Amino acid sequence: MPRVKTRGFSVRAVGDRIFNLTTLAMALVILALLAGLTVELFRHALPSIKAFGFGFLTSTDWDPTTDQYGALPFIYGTAVSSALALLIAVPLALGVALCLSEMAPEWLSRKIGFLVELLAAIPSVVYGLWGIFVAGPWLRDHLDPLLAQYLGFLPLFQGPQVSVSMLTASVILAIMVLPYISAVCTDVFRAVPRSQREAALALGATKWEMVRMAVLPYGVSGVIGAIILGLGRALGETIAVAMVIGNSPQISASLFMPSATLASVIANEFVEATSALNLAALVELGLVLLVFGLALNIAARLLVYGATQRRFQKPA
Amino acid sequence: MADNKMSTRDLRAYFHKVEALHGVTLGFAANRVTAIIGPSGCGKSTLVRCLNRMHEVVPGASCTGQVLLDGEDIYAPAVDPVQVRRRVGMVFQKPTPFPTMSIEDNVAAGLKLNGIAVSRAERDRIVEESLRRAALWDEVKDRLKRPGASLSGGQQQRLCVARALAVEPEVLLMDEPCSALDPISTARIEELLLELKENFTIIIVTHNMQQAARCSDFTAFMYAGDLIEFGETRQIFTTPARRETEDYITGRFG
């Protein structure tokens, strides 16, 4: 029988130490990347920040020929396209999530869930392509006239109808963020213990009442988190939007008109930047995007943690 | 046993094609505690879940035969399972308070479904009465607004009992209600059974023979989907009629 070995500093402890340090170093890379990202963007945006100050955010003037740069049209474009996308995507995503987690039989739910995953997997450039050649023209020819006819009294639905427009971008964005939102929501709903559902049913609840009583309240913070996460995606989406929004730095009331977002303008102009200030202004747009993105993500993560971390908080 | 509150006739339950209950015919006396015992997988939980049509909630589950509640078949085509579950309440193995609701909201959760809008005062009365019946009132009366999840495991289980009682069921099913609890909480729940049976018919599934011995009036012993023996608890535990029951109770299995 082996006795307790009373070696001084065992090899095993050294192994543990090496292992810990290695993984820690790798983990620190992430921290370094995030910090580096922020710092670098700020550093390269500095000339623009110095030149325009706070006015950068409120000016509507974006003119590389005169080296005048204002971000407001892009901020507006980003905000409207994202908001509209969410307006379309959220109800659908919630419906999908409830259908997958509550209504559909498991085998079907798994299959549909996979399809939704595929929807998320399709590269954005493909959506952009499809948007340019299929969705945009279809919307222009079929949806826009309808909207103009019945809701034309709203300034939103007035003016000429073109295929590359805010509306097209929003619809494409909606299709793109929907799977993200529904996936998180499905997870959140599935995280509701079966016992909770059965408890509601055993009290004499109908299926919908069960959802209202046991599923939705349990998942509410997670759902909000998912929506914000989707918003973050919509804000940052670049290529698909750049392809279908028309890239026109203007603020227009009509959704039928072309527009531009922060990301789309960076994608379009970065390589062709005419001056150092132009580049700095573009980087500053990136910085604005980053700050929005960070803020939203921080908010979303805090909420999603609350909803889904529960199941990981098993006692040690 | 003329005054059976519930009874089953040739009840067979299935999971997909697999028959989990092989024709159980059994009566549950009104205002008595009936315990269902048997080894794991003997179908005791399935049986009890057939009694309030919770069995069919599981994907792929179905059953045949009759389950009579006051003489009416709850599986008759015209019967709405939702209504059955109002009359036959259930408490599960793990305590399941709704985590987003306060203690009183938890108790009143079923009332919202009740249809007739209840006044605030009426609601408070029902909450108090249900909590009293579940022997929890004194422990929580000062913190009714606190979340249900803030209670201890045993308290949560009694909260679930109160919630089930608030909709005034006639029968209370308990599916291993103590298996997640420590001995002290278990003893509390067992004592509660004695009080509840004055007003309700109670059916309790337990894998703990001693628990069945301690707190039931009648005991049904199940094995491999069959009802092997049913009788008064004292008879089952002192002079069982069937060899299988005898073997199980005296710890000779397999």
Place this chain on the structure above:
Amino acid sequence: MADNKMSTRDLRAYFHKVEALHGVTLGFAANRVTAIIGPSGCGKSTLVRCLNRMHEVVPGASCTGQVLLDGEDIYAPAVDPVQVRRRVGMVFQKPTPFPTMSIEDNVAAGLKLNGIAVSRAERDRIVEESLRRAALWDEVKDRLKRPGASLSGGQQQRLCVARALAVEPEVLLMDEPCSALDPISTARIEELLLELKENFTIIIVTHNMQQAARCSDFTAFMYAGDLIEFGETRQIFTTPARRETEDYITGRFG
């Protein structure tokens, strides 16, 4: 009790600042089964986890006092906890077969993971002997290559026993090894204890008093982090010396 295999002296365990064991002094006789009973949260699991230095694995956990194994303090500064755990094996509440490994690899895991090179024949011999000791050999000998997770719960737990035995420990700690098992599997494990004690010193934590009564030689009763009473099982269960023990054993708590 001159032939104590293990003993503790004024053992105090902490979670962060909270003292969970208030100075326990206790001896565990060699080749005997010692049961530790007590209500939930009394510190029985903490105590047993201090005996192979698994307590300190939990973040924020620490302990003071001595734990002697064959008279040597396993908490002496020079002692490697890894070595302690080789000599003091442990089986947990839930069966924990390694899911990526076959049955035989599971049994041999202690050897393999430590990089101890043994010949194929030697390894097979150890696997067979360990499985035999855990009374599992006959049930699995034809499917040693199948994954460990393919076994039933009770078999998985015996697989874990075999795995613990394969590294030839001197003491075997069992932390509520049957609480996740049905009565039949429980009975198998209990019977196993009787056989194992011929070669090992066994310490078993259980919240099931009857289990302690059935299968232990000595029983320690703990309450709120204190060792209340220790003695021969038959004495504890027929004539306990302390009122607290008496009350717990006769079901008068709180």
Place this chain on the structure above:
Amino acid sequence: MTPTKSLHSRRQFFRKVKSDVMVGLTVLATVVAVAPLFLVLGYLISKGAASVNWNFFTKMPAPVGQPGGGMANAIVGTFELVGLACLFGVPIGVAAGIYLAENRGGVLAQAIRFSADVMMGVPTIVVGIFCYAIVVRPFGGFSTLAGAIALAVIMIPLVTRTAEEMILLVPHELREAALALGVPRWRTSLLIVARTAASGIATGVILAIARVAGETAPLLFTAFGNRFWSTSLFQPISSLTMQVYTYAISPFADWQRQAWAGALVLTVIVLALEFGVRWLTRGAAQVAR
């Protein structure tokens, strides 16, 4: 009883109808949500399949107006970029994931976990700018390396978080069981915990690959694109995504046709990865059961 009963049953009926309507709505939502997938795939096949031929995989892009030509350099470029990104991203991501799982409660770990989550939400175009700033500028030009680093930066948080979550799914008891056998901590972490989570981690890696393979934005000003073979890590390189983008927004019908073909190939690659993951996790799910 009678008056309340009729009232009662009317209400019961209402409740039932309401429930059924809501169920119907969710089903409808699902149909609407999934429809675009089939529309997109349908158009990809109908518009792109014709142009996917041997030349497409073997030939270089043809100049405007000249028919034929392919995307051989872009296809190879995509694999090169993704492969390089994996080389950087996977080890760092997995190791960081292990660290996070091992040090669940630590303040540093929590900060890192949070950073990883935030990183996942950073718009990829911003990552592009970042890599432009730290690689393209100092090295004096667009390059394969810059593109690969950009993709790696996107991959790392994805891999880290899936690795961590997969490791956390490994029951705590398993770790304790190994420790109780007298196995040192680092061997436990690698040989038991990470090993058990391996298929899950692989899943995460593949998903991350699928994700970055479809990225365009971060490559625009890092890898830049190249009409020819890229011969060095420090030269610009093309990728399918960039090629599709360029062709799609071009006014030429030939190029647009090529764009559909490129999109089809790209989508097939990405979906193949997704199906691979599905196959992997199916196996894992069976083991778990």
Place this chain on the structure above:
Amino acid sequence: MDNSLPQHTNRQYEEELRGLRSGLLKMGGVVERQIADAIESLVERNTGQARETIERDAEVNRMDTEMDERCIRLLALHQPAASDLRFITTGLKITTDLERIGDNAVNICERAIELNEEPQLKPYIDIPRMAEIAQTMVKDSLDAFMRDDTMLAQEVIERDDEVDRLNYQIYRELLSYMAEDPQTIPRATRILFVSKYLERIADHATNIAEMVVYMVKGSTIRHMEKKKA
């Protein structure tokens, strides 16, 4: 744990235990009365009372069965341990003794009826004294049982010698009666038997007391704080 003796958390168990306790006390009471009545019917030559007493034995037997059933039910349904278990097992054994005491009382009555058919042999002096001692022994042994009182139990055991002494004295006395007048032999042997029955009753009481000592013995090592109720 606080200092007052906590109740069983299982009320039904508590009630059943209490039922057993009071049932045993009641049975003891009936048996004591049987002894007293038997002796009274003998001393006062009251055949009617003797017959009544004999009839009442059925009640003792019924109680015996009932107590046994209670004990078995408690054992089967509540798995008692420690002091509860000792109480119940002792109860199980004591009922036999109580029932036998009842039988002995019946036997006394039977002899009394036979004796009442003939003229009185001699005034009973020692027999009533013996009966009284036996009766208090029964009472005290039961009290000792209920109170876990080993001192009292010990005392009962010691008092048995007194009964044996009286028994022997009566035997000697009757022998001389018989030797003097063979006519008295049938009556004397009957009285001899009565004396023997009383001695038996005392023996049973002693037995109960011994069991009480045995029951508590295990706990002599214990602090004396235990069980008050």
Place this chain on the structure above:
Amino acid sequence: MDNSLPQHTNRQYEEELRGLRSGLLKMGGVVERQIADAIESLVERNTGQARETIERDAEVNRMDTEMDERCIRLLALHQPAASDLRFITTGLKITTDLERIGDNAVNICERAIELNEEPQLKPYIDIPRMAEIAQTMVKDSLDAFMRDDTMLAQEVIERDDEVDRLNYQIYRELLSYMAEDPQTIPRATRILFVSKYLERIADHATNIAEMVVYMVKGSTIRHMEKKKA
């Protein structure tokens, strides 16, 4: 479940039960021998044997205590139910009877020693017959217990009448002896006591048999398939 009677999965329990069973059988054997030896020492006027038999009673008492402890241990540690419980509780009650039978054997020996000091009153004819019956009753009642055999138990109970008849016959006979010759009175009363002791022994055997019936009675409603071992 297959058809052979399964063993307890708890082997220790099984062993303890077996230990109790064989212990009770052994105790029964010793007690039977005590009766036989007591009667032999009386009939063959062997004072030495009588003394040995008296000494051997300590063993019976020791066994009594041991069996009780076994029963209590089984009850405390293994929570028996159903047939096991009935077996153990009956065992608990039977030991008392066996021990009392042993006491009666001692009493017979004591009378034998006294009788051996005087000339033999008359050859023993009925006493050995009675002893034999009582002895087989003890044996059969125990066998009935071990085998759950109510038929045999019933038979034992019926045989008690035969013993009572013999007892009465001896009583009549001795009465006539005494009436004829007062000199014989001390001896005759002693023999009378011996007869009484044997009758007691038969009573105890009857009692055991009755308990066996009671123990199995609960199961008369049961199918008769149960318990073979």
